[in-house]
Amino acid sequence: MIDLRSDTVTKPTESMRLAAYQAEVGDDVYREDPTVNQLEETAAEMLGKEAALFVTSGTQGNQIAALTHCRPGDEAILEANAHIFLYEAASFSALAGVQSRPIIGDRGAMKPSEVEAAIRVEDIHFPRTSLICIENTHNKAGGAVLPLENMEAIYHVAEKYQIPVHLDGARLFNASVASGVSVKEYAAFTDTVQFCLSKGLGAPVGSIIAGSKSFIEQARKWRKRLGGGLRQSGIIAAPGLVGLRENVERLADDHANAKKLADGFANINGLIVEGEVETNIILVNLKNTELSVEAFLEKLQIQGIVAGAYGSNTIRFVTNYGVTKDDVETVLKKVQMIVR
Numbered sequence: 001m002i003d004l005r006s007d008t009v010t011k012p013t014e015s016m017r018l019a020a021y022q023a024e025v026g027d028d029v030y031r032e033d034p035t036v037n038q039l040e041e042t043a044a045e046m047l048g049k050e051a052a053l054f055v056t057s058g059t060q061g062n063q064i065a066a067l068t069h070c071r072p073g074d075e076a077i078l079e080a081n082a083h084i085f086l087y088e089a090a091s092f093s094a095l096a097g098v099q100s101r102p103i104i105g106d107r108g109a110m111k112p113s114e115v116e117a118a119i120r121v122e123d124i125h126f127p128r129t130s131l132i133c134i135e136n137t138h139n140k141a142g143g144a145v146l147p148l149e150n151m152e153a154i155y156h157v158a159e160k161y162q163i164p165v166h167l168d169g170a171r172l173f174n175a176s177v178a179s180g181v182s183v184k185e186y187a188a189f190t191d192t193v194q195f196c197l198s199k200g201l202g203a204p205v206g207s208i209i210a211g212s213k214s215f216i217e218q219a220r221k222w223r224k225r226l227g228g229g230l231r232q233s234g235i236i237a238a239p240g241l242v243g244l245r246e247n248v249e250r251l252a253d254d255h256a257n258a259k260k261l262a263d264g265f266a267n268i269n270g271l272i273v274e275g276e277v278e279t280n281i282i283l284v285n286l287k288n289t290e291l292s293v294e295a296f297l298e299k300l301q302i303q304g305i306v307a308g309a310y311g312s313n314t315i316r317f318v319t320n321y322g323v324t325k326d327d328v329e330t331v332l333k334k335v336q337m338i339v340r
Contacts, residue, residue, distance in 0.1 A: 072097025108138025
């Protein structure tokens with residue numbers, strides 16, 4: 001089966017399995033797990049932040065950021081198609097008590113002027129604007145890379161009003177490899193960052209949140225409250241270290257495979273590739289074919305390929321290290337046959 005549903009479907013590499021087996025462990029709630037400590041220190045250094053915290057998932061990391069930065073009844077500004085807004089089960093409101101203020105962006109990038117206009121003035125009728133969230137790469141925009149200058153401009157707006165900026169950087173390393181901008185440069189225009197170890201980097205579980213030492217101390221308590229205080233978690237942190245050491249540069253292979261897929265789809269009569277493919281996500285619109293999303297996916301699965309529904313007419317394909325160049329050729333042939 002060629003699995004293009006997400007880069008979360010990757011299996012741990014042999015070196016990850018060996019690292020997990022050999023990991024030196026301790027009780028992380030007591031901060032005695034040396035492998036977790038090493039992962040956190042490595043991640044913080046890579047991002048140029050004072051400290052980092054290993055969490056169970058990207059959603060938990062984003063939620064901890066909201067809980068730490070905000071108070072119940074506050075408001076967070078974010079892009080209208082942000083993952084936090086669409087795909088995290090309304091956790092900002094359900095758990096942190098934070099209202100979302102969505103702004104429509106261009107390929108995931110909000111206009112700094114519109115961000116500034118959305119910041120609440122002090123008024124008894126209004127919530128307090130306590131957080132601005134950005135997403136890079138932007139999932140719903142097809143893995144679009146946010147320009148560094150856009151992030152910088154939004155950060156300076158936030159500085160003006162003393163509002164922290166949180167980066168949902170689930171696929172931040174994809175953005176870095178695609179753009180040539182280091183993750184440290186991206187992180188410089190944020191107060192806190194979350195990135196996933198379990199997507200393109202290939203680890204089986206976990207994410208990192210990073211920021212100042214004082215933020216991470218507060219975040220650690222929120223992680224405990226959410227049930228994320230694990231014990232001998234070096235076993236699952238070790239594959240994350242391998243991902244950071246071995247799987248960053250190879251993201252370029254995923255991007256190349258995605259662009260090859262996109263070029264091939266664009267040459268199949270009736271298929272429309274939505275937007276520019278910059279990283280590892282391809283959105284394909286079926287509206288000019290006679291197939292529904294459901295019918296297309298069913299026919300695809302019969303051919304040994306799985307992808308994901310991403311709207312009434314759109315299919316999402318996501319390349320990952322389990323997908324080879326030969327797989328790309330196979331997918332293009334099978335899709336051509338299905339559309340015909």
